[in-house]
Amino acid sequence: MIELVSESRCIACNLCVSACPVNVFDAVPDSPPVIARQDDCQTCFMCELYCPVDALYVSPDADRVGIADESLLADAGTLGGYRRAVGWTKGSESQRSTDQSFRVLNKY
Amino acid sequence: MGSIDSNFASVADHLGTREHVADVLVIGGGPAGTWAAVRAASLGARVVLADKGFCGTSGAAAPSGNGVWYIPPDPALREEAMAGREQLGGWLADREWMRRVLDQTWDNMLQLDEWGYPFPRDEGGTPRRGSLQGPEYMRLMRSRVKRAGVRILDHSPALELLVDDKGAVAGASGISRQAGERWLVRAGAVVIATGGCAFLSRALGCNVLTGDGLLMGAEVGAELTSMEFSNAYGIAPAFSSVTKTAFYRYARFLREDGSVIEGASGHSRSKIARALLQGPVYAVLDQAAPDLHDALRLAQPNFFLPFDRAGIDPFTQRFAVTLRLEGTVRGTGGLRITDKTCATSVPGLYAAGDAATRELICGGFTGGGSHNAAWAMSSGAWAGAGAADYARQLGSNHVARHVHRAGSTAVRDTGGQVLDPSAVASAVQAEVFPYERNYFRHAERLQDSLGRLDALWHAQRHSRGADNTRVIRAREAAAMTATARWMYRSALARTETRGMHKREEHPGLDPKQHHLITAGGLDEIWTSTRPATTPQPEALTKEAA
Ligand SMILES: Cc1cc2nc3c(=O)[nH]c(=O)nc-3n(C[C@H](O)[C@H](O)[C@H](O)COP(=O)(O)OP(=O)(O)OC[C@H]3O[C@@H](n4cnc5c(N)ncnc54)[C@H](O)[C@@H]3O)c2cc1C
Ligand code: SF4
Ligand code: SF4
Numbered sequence: 001m002i003e004l005v006s007e008s009r010c011i012a013c014n015l016c017v018s019a020c021p022v023n024v025f026d027a028v029p030d031s032p033p034v035i036a037r038q039d040d041c042q043t044c045f046m047c048e049l050y051c052p053v054d055a056l057y058v059s060p061d062a063d064r065v066g067i068a069d070e071s072l073l074a075d076a077g078t079l080g081g082y083r084r085a086v087g088w089t090k091g092s093e094s095q096r097s098t099d100q101s102f103r104v105l106n107k108y
Numbered sequence: 109m110g111s112i113d114s115n116f117a118s119v120a121d122h123l124g125t126r127e128h129v130a131d132v133l134v135i136g137g138g139p140a141g142t143w144a145a146v147r148a149a150s151l152g153a154r155v156v157l158a159d160k161g162f163c164g165t166s167g168a169a170a171p172s173g174n175g176v177w178y179i180p181p182d183p184a185l186r187e188e189a190m191a192g193r194e195q196l197g198g199w200l201a202d203r204e205w206m207r208r209v210l211d212q213t214w215d216n217m218l219q220l221d222e223w224g225y226p227f228p229r230d231e232g233g234t235p236r237r238g239s240l241q242g243p244e245y246m247r248l249m250r251s252r253v254k255r256a257g258v259r260i261l262d263h264s265p266a267l268e269l270l271v272d273d274k275g276a277v278a279g280a281s282g283i284s285r286q287a288g289e290r291w292l293v294r295a296g297a298v299v300i301a302t303g304g305c306a307f308l309s310r311a312l313g314c315n316v317l318t319g320d321g322l323l324m325g326a327e328v329g330a331e332l333t334s335m336e337f338s339n340a341y342g343i344a345p346a347f348s349s350v351t352k353t354a355f356y357r358y359a360r361f362l363r364e365d366g367s368v369i370e371g372a373s374g375h376s377r378s379k380i381a382r383a384l385l386q387g388p389v390y391a392v393l394d395q396a397a398p399d400l401h402d403a404l405r406l407a408q409p410n411f412f413l414p415f416d417r418a419g420i421d422p423f424t425q426r427f428a429v430t431l432r433l434e435g436t437v438r439g440t441g442g443l444r445i446t447d448k449t450c451a452t453s454v455p456g457l458y459a460a461g462d463a464a465t466r467e468l469i470c471g472g473f474t475g476g477g478s479h480n481a482a483w484a485m486s487s488g489a490w491a492g493a494g495a496a497d498y499a500r501q502l503g504s505n506h507v508a509r510h511v512h513r514a515g516s517t518a519v520r521d522t523g524g525q526v527l528d529p530s531a532v533a534s535a536v537q538a539e540v541f542p543y544e545r546n547y548f549r550h551a552e553r554l555q556d557s558l559g560r561l562d563a564l565w566h567a568q569r570h571s572r573g574a575d576n577t578r579v580i581r582a583r584e585a586a587a588m589t590a591t592a593r594w595m596y597r598s599a600l601a602r603t604e605t606r607g608m609h610k611r612e613e614h615p616g617l618d619p620k621q622h623h624l625i626t627a628g629g630l631d632e633i634w635t636s637t638r639p640a641t642t643p644q645p646e647a648l649t650k651e652a653a
Contacts, residue, residue, distance in 0.1 A: 021161030021170075021316050023263060023285060042315035043349035044171035045413060049243050060414035062310045062349035078417065085409040086243055097226035100403035101239035105354055106175050106478065108238040 009055035019050035054080030131499035133295035137163025140461025141301030142249035143488030149256035153496035160265035164250035173242035174481035197471025198606035205468035212486035268515030277456035296499025304437035304462035318584035319591035336598035340438035341431035358396035449494025472607015518582035529581035
């Protein structure tokens with residue numbers, strides 16, 4: 001579930017407010033959005049992909065609410081890790097076309 | 109503009125309403141809805157697309173990604189692909205539709221390549237197009253929808269359809285939850301592309317999929333079909349939402365004491381379900397050779413995300429697994445398609461993707477596994493074209509039609525008590541989640557569940573619409589209730605085991621039930637049968653004689 005909107009990183013662009021399919025966030029004028037409906041989070045990780053500054057952290061736990069430790073996550077490279085894996089950050093673009101499914105899953 | 113007839117005030121009536129006019133309204137912005145919108149717009153239709161969430165991130169495909177039924181147009185390869193799943197599907201699919209879907213999917217994948225989807229290339233430089241990464245695919249589809257001039261309404265769930273005096277579908281209305289206003293679209297034709305129903309199980313990307321389109325369709329008289337094939341469960345780490353199942357082909361499944369559950373595999377989930385009824389089940393992907401690990405990570409980054417974050421090495425460490433219900437999402441039940449344009453049994457109403465039946469290409473079994481993605485993009489394109497043609501024939505006068513609101517339940521202020529939508533949803537889950545009810549079915553338990561589900565439906569019928577913030581939830585709960593009832597009525601009507609439908613007291617396939625089951629109705633649910641088009645192997649029929 002969504003656990004963190006980093007106050008220090010967030011630029012209040014509200015992309016996550018739009019991108020979250022189940023409307024978990026509420027926009028706040030001139031401030032980072034708030035996690036208004038955490039219980040509704042479906043742990044789909046999409047908000048992380050749309051955050052341009054890696055300010056969000058979704059814990060892998062789908063049913064339990066935990067508390068994120070921002071500095072630990074930042075040090076471990078977890079913040080932004082999924083965005084890099086799919087090639088959506090500056091510098092990771094080549095990852096966008098490295099899908100190896102044709103080797104391990106389907107023939108074509 | 110024509111008038112709108114409201115016998116009852118809508119619960120959202122004191123919100124302002126923003127009205128739009130379109131030739132085609134597409135409800136749902138996943139693969140099916142976006143292909144429908146792009147195609148309809150390319151034929152000159154004015155198109156509005158309304159999504160409950162955000163077109164581009166919402167639905168089953170966006171966060172998960174899809175292997176695609178993408179087979180080169182070589183007769184032998186196509187024949188092999190079609191024959192490959194006929195037995196699994198219980199010989200209920202239709203060859204003609206399989207051919208059409210293979211053709212259309214091939215074209216659509218080339219189209220995606222032209223639009224700039226970053227397909228990988230092999231050593232020989234050949235593009236490999238059999239897989240779509242969800243975030244990438246749906247971000248591209250959103251941009252194509254916008255480029256086509258389609259007006260997108262995000263965070264705008266449809267609540268009910270509008271029908272004209274003759275009963276033809278003429279638009280829909282809903283709520284824009286972030287804008288705090290109501291929307292209403294008068295349209296010549298409507299495409300329902302709202303995905304399947306996974307009953308708020310938190311399977312990956314599925315909590316927006318509550319069967320809303322099935323309910324809206326049934327409220328205007330549309331028929332459903334194959335609703336007994338609705339008990340797909342996805343394997344996930346017990347703590348996780350990630351029901352990506354392909355890599356469990358490399359897994360061994362273990363009991364608490366470390367003993368192997370014989371016969372359990374990604375493809376044989378019933379063994380896992382049985383074992384889960386006894387106690388915890390663990391998996392370890394130690395059958396994947398180490399030199400495959402990197403390729404697996406690159407094929408499905410989202411599969412590894414929960415493991416990496418939980419500090420588990422799935423290749424060497426065992427982890428507890430569960431089965432989350434994906435319901436009709438990776439089943440085959442949905443709105444019945446009546447012709448090649450993906451029309452439903454109601455004029456002006458089209459259906460595509462998981463909201464429509466996938467029986468035409470899968471019969472009684474899917475599990476996703478590339479057919480659903482192919483169906484979503486093909487049926488989406490056809491429904492978009494069909495709806496655009498229909499609207500053109502109506503002409504622009506369609507907006508002058510007098511229309512009625514068709515919502516039946518939990519949408520109007522009709523007196524009675526207010527029900528808590530989350531309590532209704534939990535009550536439905538209690539009937540459809542348990543493996544011993546839905547995975548392994550039995551007449552007694554189906555009847556037992558139906559008794560409570562029917563009562564739940566009638567309680568909602570006689571309840572007052574919830575307030576604005578809750579009307580969306582209340583409609584979702586109503587749609588889940590209705591979907592569960594169509595599922596279990598259809599399941600009762602099939603007294604055999606076929607496709608993914610398993611009846612404990614009827615463990616074998618009964619050649620005499622080589623038919624499809626149609627269902628419909630709201631207060632009273634009915635079922636009937638239609639003959640299947642593909643013959644069953646003679647051996648089966650002889651065995652039974
Ligand atoms: C984990 C997982 C993995 C999968 N893997 C594969 C695979 O490898 N191969 C394969 O072929 N298939 C796979 N599938 C299935 C595939 O994702 C679906 O078949 C496909 O997404 C269907 O597309 P769709 O557009 O019909 O529905 P969806 O993608 O589910 O989109 C439905 C859309 O409708 C919207 N909506 C719902 N209700 C309303 C409403 N009331 N008003 C407005 N909008 C609404 C939703 O917000 C959503 O955007 C997988 C599914 C899952 C869950
Ligand atoms: S993980 Fe998905 S559901 Fe949860 S907040 Fe992020 S986008 Fe929303
Ligand atoms: S997307 Fe990121 S930067 Fe933008 S508002 Fe959300 S958390 Fe802040």
